[in-house]
Amino acid sequence: MRKMIEISCVEVWREISNYVDGAIDPELRARMEAHFKGCAHCTAVLDGTTNVVKLLADGVEYDLPQGLSQRLYSKLKD
């Protein structure tokens, strides 16, 4: 069996956003997952980053100013 090369916290932080997006190769993913198992700090960073992405997707809306939909095309009518 091949021995997995360990990865440092700093390396994990550099890749954590790509990890959340699923945009890393399987080998790096496996190394990061092994690191998360033994590192509470990096797990906290991962959970928090995942939550930020979830919150942004579900909870952030820029409410359109009232009537913007009508005003948006006003310049076309001139």
Added chain:
Amino acid sequence: MGAAKPDLGANEAELIQRVCQGDKEAFCGLVRPYERAVYAAAMSILNNPADAEEVAQEAVLKAFSNLARFRGEAKFSTWLIQITINEARLRLRKDRRHLYESVDEARTNEEGEYFPKDFADWREVPSEALQREELKQALRHAIAGLAPKYREVLILRDVQHLSTEETAQVLGISVGNVKTRLLRARLQMRDALAPGIDGSWSTGQAGYQKVRPW
């Protein structure tokens, strides 16, 4: 690379054709699904509702005037957002109250690495927390606190769900820069929000003890 064009909905293609034949109403139908995206793109750069609205109006006018030049190489929505981003940057540059950061400068002057400042645990987002006004406010506050170059990437990727490639195209930066800025934006957001979630917000305590490894 494959030359596959993005799938432009049949309805969208038809609307574009009608607009090019002089049908203004068809243009409203074309833009309507993206009104919120246009406004959010303008807000991501200007951070001010009045300016964002004006820029949104200008972007819509520009899209209308230039629609004949739209060739469908990108999605219509991406093209429209790109126009909005350009208009918003132009506005920012004109406005002397802001220090405009040019794209070239940003390319050569990427800031150093950002590391987490705090290791507060934040395992679950309670679904009811999303309904809480304080959380929404904290989110808006954290977004507003980001530097513009991080905020625009965060909004386009995580709020508007553009792909990394689309975001790079719209902002005129490399895919690598999109990833670096998104990483930093997300980590800064986590640092701003996590301590409150498990600390002072949930317990009502004012003081939160930072959890640091050093």
